[in-house]
Amino acid sequence: MNGSAPLLEVRGLRVEFPTRRGTLLALDDVSFDIAAGEVLGVVGESGAGKSLTGAAIIGLLEPPGRIAAGEIRLEGQRIDHLPYEQMRAIRGRKIGAIFQDPLTSLNPLYSVGQQLVETIQTHLPLGAAQARQRAIQLLAQTGIPAPEHRIDQYPHQFSGGMRQRVVIALALAAEPKLIVADEPTTALDVSIQAQIISLLKRVCREHGAAVMLVTHDMGVIAETCDRVAVMYAGRIAEIGPVHDVINQPAHPYTQGLMGSIPAMDSDRERLLQIDGAMPRLNAIPAGCAFNPRCPQAFERCRRERPELAVARATRAACWLNVEASVS
Amino acid sequence: MTVAQANPIRAAGGPRGEGGGAATRMLVEVSDLSKTFDVSAPWLNRVIERQPRRFVHAVDGVSFAIERGRTLALVGESGCGKSTVARLLVGLYGPTRGQVRFDGADVVHTLQHGDARALRRRMQMIFQDPYASLNPRWRVRDIVGEPLREHAIVTDTQALRERAAQLLQSVGLAAADVDKFPHQFSGGQRQRISIARALATQPEFLVCDEPTSALDVSVQAQVLNIMKDLQRQQGLTYLFISHNLAVVRHVSDQVGVMYLGRLVELADKQHLFASPRHPYTRMLLDAIPDIHMTGRSRTPVQGEVPNPLNPPPGCAFHPRCPHANARCKAERPVLLASQGVAVACHAVAEGRV
Amino acid sequence: MNAPSAPAGALARFFDSDIGYSFRTSPVAVAAALVAFVCVFSAVFADWVAPHNPFDLATLELSDARLPPAWEVEGKSRYLLGTDDQGRDILSALMYGARISLFVGLASVLVSVIVGVGLGLLAGFVGGKTDAFIMRVCDVMLSFPAILVALLVDGVGRAMFPDAHETLAFAVLIIAISLTGWVQYARTVRGSTMVERNKEYVQAARVIGVAPLRIMARHVLPNVLGPVLVLATIQVASAIIIEATLSFLGVGVPPTQPSLGTLIRVGNDFLFSGEWWITIFPGAMLVMIALSVNLLGDWLRDALNPRLQ
Numbered sequence: 003m004n005g006s007a008p009l010l011e012v013r014g015l016r017v018e019f020p021t022r023r024g025t026l027l028a029l030d031d032v033s034f035d036i037a038a039g040e041v042l043g044v045v046g047e048s049g050a051g052k053s054l055t056g057a058a059i060i061g062l063l064e065p066p067g068r069i070a071a072g073e074i075r076l077e078g079q080r081i082d083h084l085p086y087e088q089m090r091a092i093r094g095r096k097i098g099a100i101f102q103d104p105l106t107s108l109n110p111l112y113s114v115g116q117q118l119v120e121t122i123q124t125h126l127p128l129g130a131a132q133a134r135q136r137a138i139q140l141l142a143q144t145g146i147p148a149p150e151h152r153i154d155q156y157p158h159q160f161s162g163g164m165r166q167r168v169v170i171a172l173a174l175a176a177e178p179k180l181i182v183a184d185e186p187t188t189a190l191d192v193s194i195q196a197q198i199i200s201l202l203k204r205v206c207r208e209h210g211a212a213v214m215l216v217t218h219d220m221g222v223i224a225e226t227c228d229r230v231a232v233m234y235a236g237r238i239a240e241i242g243p244v245h246d247v248i249n250q251p252a253h254p255y256t257q258g259l260m261g262s263i264p265a266m267d268s269d270r271e272r273l274l275q276i277d278g279a280m281p282r283l284n285a286i287p288a289g290c291a292f293n294p295r296c297p298q299a300f301e302r303c304r305r306e307r308p309e310l311a312v313a314r315a316t317r318a319a320c321w322l323n324v325e326a327s328v329s
Numbered sequence: 330m331t332v333a334q335a336n337p338i339r340a341a342g343g344p345r346g347e348g349g350g351a352a353t354r355m356l357v358e359v360s361d362l363s364k365t366f367d368v369s370a371p372w373l374n375r376v377i378e379r380q381p382r383r384f385v386h387a388v389d390g391v392s393f394a395i396e397r398g399r400t401l402a403l404v405g406e407s408g409c410g411k412s413t414v415a416r417l418l419v420g421l422y423g424p425t426r427g428q429v430r431f432d433g434a435d436v437v438h439t440l441q442h443g444d445a446r447a448l449r450r451r452m453q454m455i456f457q458d459p460y461a462s463l464n465p466r467w468r469v470r471d472i473v474g475e476p477l478r479e480h481a482i483v484t485d486t487q488a489l490r491e492r493a494a495q496l497l498q499s500v501g502l503a504a505a506d507v508d509k510f511p512h513q514f515s516g517g518q519r520q521r522i523s524i525a526r527a528l529a530t531q532p533e534f535l536v537c538d539e540p541t542s543a544l545d546v547s548v549q550a551q552v553l554n555i556m557k558d559l560q561r562q563q564g565l566t567y568l569f570i571s572h573n574l575a576v577v578r579h580v581s582d583q584v585g586v587m588y589l590g591r592l593v594e595l596a597d598k599q600h601l602f603a604s605p606r607h608p609y610t611r612m613l614l615d616a617i618p619d620i621h622m623t624g625r626s627r628t629p630v631q632g633e634v635p636n637p638l639n640p641p642p643g644c645a646f647h648p649r650c651p652h653a654n655a656r657c658k659a660e661r662p663v664l665l666a667s668q669g670v671a672v673a674c675h676a677v678a679e680g681r682v
Numbered sequence: 683m684n685a686p687s688a689p690a691g692a693l694a695r696f697f698d699s700d701i702g703y704s705f706r707t708s709p710v711a712v713a714a715a716l717v718a719f720v721c722v723f724s725a726v727f728a729d730w731v732a733p734h735n736p737f738d739l740a741t742l743e744l745s746d747a748r749l750p751p752a753w754e755v756e757g758k759s760r761y762l763l764g765t766d767d768q769g770r771d772i773l774s775a776l777m778y779g780a781r782i783s784l785f786v787g788l789a790s791v792l793v794s795v796i797v798g799v800g801l802g803l804l805a806g807f808v809g810g811k812t813d814a815f816i817m818r819v820c821d822v823m824l825s826f827p828a829i830l831v832a833l834l835v836d837g838v839g840r841a842m843f844p845d846a847h848e849t850l851a852f853a854v855l856i857i858a859i860s861l862t863g864w865v866q867y868a869r870t871v872r873g874s875t876m877v878e879r880n881k882e883y884v885q886a887a888r889v890i891g892v893a894p895l896r897i898m899a900r901h902v903l904p905n906v907l908g909p910v911l912v913l914a915t916i917q918v919a920s921a922i923i924i925e926a927t928l929s930f931l932g933v934g935v936p937p938t939q940p941s942l943g944t945l946i947r948v949g950n951d952f953l954f955s956g957e958w959w960i961t962i963f964p965g966a967m968l969v970m971i972a973l974s975v976n977l978l979g980d981w982l983r984d985a986l987n988p989r990l991q
Binding site for chain 2: 881882883885886887888889890891892901904905
Binding site for chain 2: 047048161162163164191192193194195196199218219220221222223224225248249258259260261262263264265266267270271272273274275276277279280
């Protein structure tokens with residue numbers, strides 16, 4: 003990473019859901035950076051808060067959820083509490099979004115071309131003919147055959163994988179600096195998944211866009227990302243370069259996670275399992291959120307919440323590393 | 330349909346090196362199993378718009394056999410028919426053609442004319458969606474106890490409750506959970522309740538339709554470990570359906586790869602993963618993102634799964650296959666066994682691959 | 683063990699639950715429930731609550747006929763809302779009349795629900811020709827206006843049994859009204875059944891070997907009843923109004939057991955001679971019951987809705 007300011011800075015992000023039974027803390031003091039052109043993976047299991055992080059950054063938090071504290075800066079400018087109109091301008095122009103379900107991401111009533119051109123013209127000063135040309139270019143870049151012909155077709159005339167390519171084209175239409183992709187390949191077949199992953203990597207590199215890839219699939223992260231943040235119960239447990247997190251995880255949760263994934267190269271009789279389940283939002287333990295399930299937990303883990311600290315090749319929120327570095 | 334055709338691997342003197350006489354050890358035998366669904370438009374529409382009848386060959390001529398105490402996994406992508414095979418095996422659908430034999434007896438015949446009760450006791454099913462596979466209005470003790478009540482194994486309410494508690498404990502849940510409702514449990518716990526229900530009648534054969542696909546990775550590990558433990562303890566036989574090859578590699582003994590309703594490769598786990606023969610299997614294995622084997626060179630993947638309403642003629646995979654020739658476009662390949670592996674591919678049979 | 687406190691416990695759980703919370707915080711629902719409760723209570727316990735028995739001929743005094751409500755100049759405090767042309771206390775007549783109306787309304791909704799849910803379950807679960815047949819019957823039923831169907835059945839019933847016993851007359855009336863209402867339940871339940879039928883817990887029951895009838899009754903039925911409750915609540919109001927209409931037209935309840943509709947009809951004749959109370963109060967009571975039940979039904983639908991998803 004070069005020394006210039008990061009593209010996206012998230013500091014101390016706190017997202018709350020006020021309910022009649024009290025306030026639920028869904029994201030608790032989440033901080034990370036994304037450099038320009040970098041691919042950051044955000045991985046976690048259901049309920050960890052990874053999709054919420056993406057939603058908070060795009061500005062699409064569902065009420066009553068709200069950002070209670072913290073800052074989100076895009077290219078130095080604060081975007082976490084912008085009024086609706088300003089956020090709408092930024093969304094699309096500077097941030098593109100790709101969601102999980104290609105069926106509902108595209109409006110079934112408009113042709114693919116109409117949707118692309120609309121997005122292009124909203125954010126770029128191009129005339130209709132130029133915008134259409136650019137749309138055809140984008141479709142070609144995302145691997146859609148015969149784009150001049152298919153640009154006038156409707157979403158239901160595309161297969162699932164093709165639709166996701168169109169969604170990627172749509173996300174890139176206004177040349178955004180950051181793409182937030184939430185489970186972009188989960189709904190696709192394995193063989194299509196591979197195509198879409200490599201496509202995403204390629205076009206984002208070509209367009210110079212940074213990517214925040216949110217998913218539960220560690221394999222996809224391993225293939226696509228430069229760095230990865232592992233989330234647990236609304237907090238970041240570990241963050242670092244992808245191969246270091248996978249091969250030398252410092253946080254016991256990451257270790258358990260990597261061990262429980264059945265891998266193609268090993269032949270273990272039993273998978274490593276982490277007993278118990280992720281705590282519900284209204285029952286997050288005191289101290290380190292992982293301590294009830296952690297095989298290496300000690301007294302301090304139950305009392306104090308650890309901050310992200312350097313641990314070998316990554317940064318992990320775990321007292322084991324602090325104790326180790328002290329002793 | 331001979332035993333040889335039903336299980337080409339065994340007939341070819343497969344990994345155990347035995348040939349005939351294998352029929353007695355096979356718990357489940359499937360021969361030329363097919364299921365066709367009529368998806369034609371309603372009669373009125375067809376008459377007015379002059380549309381032809383349309384059929385989907387969800388399963389088309391599938392044959393395999395499962396040995397007692399072992400696990401056969403069926404893998405494939407969407408539309409390959411693996412879930413339909415699962416339902417055909419337990420009698421939820423009736424086959425259009427072909428046969429399913431359980432412990433030597435024809436399943437369809439037994440369910441309709443024979444001792445259906447006894448058969449149902451011996452085979453059970455676990456489903457994919459942990460949220461839809463338990464009746465949300467029933468308590469867990471009723472859900473797990475239903476097979477017991479239905480087969481009159483246990484009828485006394487108190488005894489039922491105790492037996493349900495025992496079953497829950499055998500899958501790692503607490504005895505006190507019997508009085509709760511499904512919504513009070515997480516996805517992984519619900520899947521365990523499903524397993525407990527399936528084991529209530531002490532079956533010999535379990536059909537598992539993507540049991541861990543909807544679960545998080547760490548929960549999946551728990552459930553897979555439990556399933557393996559139970560298999561060892563009770564000598565269960567599994568048919569394991571999945572689209573996740575890594576999971577399949579962990580749980581199965583034998584693997585069958587399906588594509589558009591047909592079985593394209595059937596082999597022991599080691600053979601399949603070490604040296605896949607069929608071009609589709611190779612493509613699948615290549616396409617899986619794996620956390621430890623990244624950045625390897627891959628053959629580029631072409632195309633998508635075709636529409637099952639209009640399968641390509643000849644070999645269903647030929648439009649995407651780098652080795653397709655004229656014969657592949659015209660003639661459908663048969664599952665042929667050689668060296669313990671059964672493959673349905675002209676290129677393999679001709680030695681071109 | 684817990685028997686005596688079970689109802690109290692259940693009530694506490696209700697008020698603490700999401701539905702209970704929704705009820706407590708909705709002033710409309712609470713008010714509607716209160717009004718409905720008062721009306722129903724006075725109707726059910728009319729024998730004890732009503733100040734007079736308007737149908738006991740021995741207690742009627744002709745000299746007290748056509749008295750205005752008590753707050754008017756000529757009114758008597760004995761007859762709070764006045765009397766009709768035969769000296770019957772309007773307030774008491776309201777309670778007894780409401781009792782009849784409520785009985786007919788609730789009974790016809792009950793019959794509608796049983797027939798509709800049953801047919802809907804059958805159509806949704808079995809599918810195929812049975813489903814097509816039942817749906818066509820529904821379509822045919824819907825093309826007839828409710829009142830006309832009721833009139834038709836009622837007329838046929840009277841023609842077949844001219845010296846009808848009172849019970850028979852009620853039965854015919856209840857059937858007539860329920861014939862107009864069952865279609866809604868059938869359609870709603872059919873749709874829900876088709877959704878539930880494909881869910882895996884139903885397939886699991888089939889794999890266990892449970893008979894289809896048992897699956898329908900024990901597995902599917904509890905899961906499709908939610909919308910039925912809302913519909914039934916709202917339909918009670920419309921059933922009462924249909925009964926009132928029929929009684930107003932003279933073809934409803936027998937004259938010896940006047941319902942609110944009968945009272946309205948009787949009072950109608952006196953409207954223009956200035957004795958407005960004889961028809962207005964029964965009318966107001968009818969409106970109050972129908973409105974409160976309707977509002978309760980609306981609230982219930984909204985309260986149950988997010989959880990139905």
